[in-house]
Amino acid sequence: MGIVERKEREKEDMRRRIVDAAQHLFVQNGFEKLSIRAIADEIEYSPATIYLYFKDKSEVLYAVHQQAFGKLMQEFQPILSISDPFEKLVTMGRKYTTFAVQNPELFDVMFIITAPMETLDCREEIWAEGRLSFNMLVLVVQECINAGIFQKQDPEVAAMMIWSTIHGYTALFIRKRMSMFSDERRAELMHQAFNLFCTTLKKGL
Amino acid sequence: MGIVERKEREKEDMRRRIVDAAQHLFVQNGFEKLSIRAIADEIEYSPATIYLYFKDKSEVLYAVHQQAFGKLMQEFQPILSISDPFEKLVTMGRKYTTFAVQNPELFDVMFIITAPMETLDCREEIWAEGRLSFNMLVLVVQECINAGIFQKQDPEVAAMMIWSTIHGYTALFIRKRMSMFSDERRAELMHQAFNLFCTTLKKGL
DNA sequence: CATTTTTACTAAACAGTGTTCAGTATGTTT
DNA sequence: AAACATACTGAACACTGTTTAGTAAAAATG
Numbered sequence: 001m002g003i004v005e006r007k008e009r010e011k012e013d014m015r016r017r018i019v020d021a022a023q024h025l026f027v028q029n030g031f032e033k034l035s036i037r038a039i040a041d042e043i044e045y046s047p048a049t050i051y052l053y054f055k056d057k058s059e060v061l062y063a064v065h066q067q068a069f070g071k072l073m074q075e076f077q078p079i080l081s082i083s084d085p086f087e088k089l090v091t092m093g094r095k096y097t098t099f100a101v102q103n104p105e106l107f108d109v110m111f112i113i114t115a116p117m118e119t120l121d122c123r124e125e126i127w128a129e130g131r132l133s134f135n136m137l138v139l140v141v142q143e144c145i146n147a148g149i150f151q152k153q154d155p156e157v158a159a160m161m162i163w164s165t166i167h168g169y170t171a172l173f174i175r176k177r178m179s180m181f182s183d184e185r186r187a188e189l190m191h192q193a194f195n196l197f198c199t200t201l202k203k204g205l
Numbered sequence: 206m207g208i209v210e211r212k213e214r215e216k217e218d219m220r221r222r223i224v225d226a227a228q229h230l231f232v233q234n235g236f237e238k239l240s241i242r243a244i245a246d247e248i249e250y251s252p253a254t255i256y257l258y259f260k261d262k263s264e265v266l267y268a269v270h271q272q273a274f275g276k277l278m279q280e281f282q283p284i285l286s287i288s289d290p291f292e293k294l295v296t297m298g299r300k301y302t303t304f305a306v307q308n309p310e311l312f313d314v315m316f317i318i319t320a321p322m323e324t325l326d327c328r329e330e331i332w333a334e335g336r337l338s339f340n341m342l343v344l345v346v347q348e349c350i351n352a353g354i355f356q357k358q359d360p361e362v363a364a365m366m367i368w369s370t371i372h373g374y375t376a377l378f379i380r381k382r383m384s385m386f387s388d389e390r391r392a393e394l395m396h397q398a399f400n401l402f403c404t405t406l407k408k409g410l
Numbered sequence: 411c412a413t414t415t416t417t418a419c420t421a422a423a424c425a426g427t428g429t430t431c432a433g434t435a436t437g438t439t440t
Numbered sequence: 441a442a443a444c445a446t447a448c449t450g451a452a453c454a455c456t457g458t459t460t461a462g463t464a465a466a467a468a469t470g
Binding site: 037062072111112113114117120121126127128129130134135153154155156158160161163165166167168171172175176177178180189190192196197199200201202203204205 | 235244285317318319322325326331332333335339342358359361362364365366368370371372373374376377380381382383385386392397398400402404405406407408409410
């Protein structure tokens with residue numbers, strides 16, 4: 001009897017439809033405008049139905065968060081084939097920022113908004129997406145160490161420092177914390193600060 | 206006739222009472238729980254009254270944001286008397302993080318939440334608080350350059366890079382984006398990453 | 411002092427939010 | 441055909457930010 005399997009498939013289908021609608025609305029109108037009722041409208045079901053597939057709004061956001069990580073990882077893929085490890089690292093850093101600029105709402109749910117982390121917290125699971133992406137960075141840092149570009153050291157510590165800088169720079173920009181500068185000065189400052197960080201790494205790490 | 210002056214004072218008083226209540230509730234219950242109605246309850250006025258003193262909720266948040274910057278600046282004050290410029294810089298960095306950990310809600314409104322920046326945007330003003338604090342950092346970086354600890358360079362670019370790292374590191378922690386590590390490993394990683402950044406600066410900048 | 415005008419304030423409503431629950435209609439099993 | 445399980449929804453609850461019409465007190469004016 002394939003009924004159980006079909007039901008399983010249908011359940012999975014509905015979950016996917018909800019998440020797709022959520023992501024669609026989220027990317028289009030941002031976090032503020034994303035409501036359970038809007039998602040329900042989009043998929044042409046009642047709001048209550050969503051609660052049959054997700055515990056709460058945070059869980060829906062967590063699913064969107066997971067999908068967004070898939071997208072970022074996909075965009076990182078071609079970079080991995082760059083042979084020079086330092087150039088690979090720099091290109092990854094640049095990609096992190098351009099991804100954020102091109103998909104500000106996705107960046108929000110991935111790295112800034114607290115909601116998706118709350119479901120993770122209460123589930124007491126490890127943050128798989130975070131671990132995976134961080135490992136990716138650690139690997140590249142390890143390559144830099146192996147190639148003698150960086151000194152011998154804990155690659156996780158170095159990766160943490162590098163991620164911090166790139167993230168900080170990006171988050172400050174996305175959240176408009178560089179609005180004390182004119183548009184031109186801000187662009188110039190960001191560009192130069194990024195380059196300075198790269199040269200500093202090459203010299204000091 | 207001092208009536209106009211008294212009215213002015215009363216108006217200012219009411220504004221202060223609203224902001225104080227907002228900050229109080231904000232620090233106590235966080236951004237999510239801060240509502241106009243809660244503020245109104247606290248000061249024992251109707252919600253509509255708040256709109257006689259502030260354009261909208263964002264403007265109230267901007268006032269809280271300003272007050273929070275006052276508090277941070279106050280905590281930075283004693284650090285400024287440290288004679289060694291590099292030690293001063295490092296201590297400032299540490300303070301940025303401990304402030305965030307001890308006042309997560311204030312850190313939120315100062316550097317993460319978009320709301321207060323929106324009122325600034327539509328007022329088309331410069332972000333005075335941001336400019337002031339950034340200048341503080343630039344000054345210390347300039348001292349490091351003068352002392353020969355850093356090479357001759359644009360101090361704003363260097364300051365931008367340093368702020369990015371410290372902010373990134375802090376924001377990732379506050380927003381639970383290091384939950385792929387155990388509590389101990391996370392603490393260790395943050396500590397080491399901070400130290401690594403300091404030594405890298407000293408060597409490479 | 412009496413009257414007009416201005417100021418300060420609020421009750422009530424509007425349109426929205428996340429979430430829950432009783433009730434229904436359909437599909438599946440016995 | 442009867443019993444049960446599943447999938448779904450309308451309506452409600454308790455909230456949210458914000459606006460507006462109306463009121464009572466204070467100030468200014470004649």
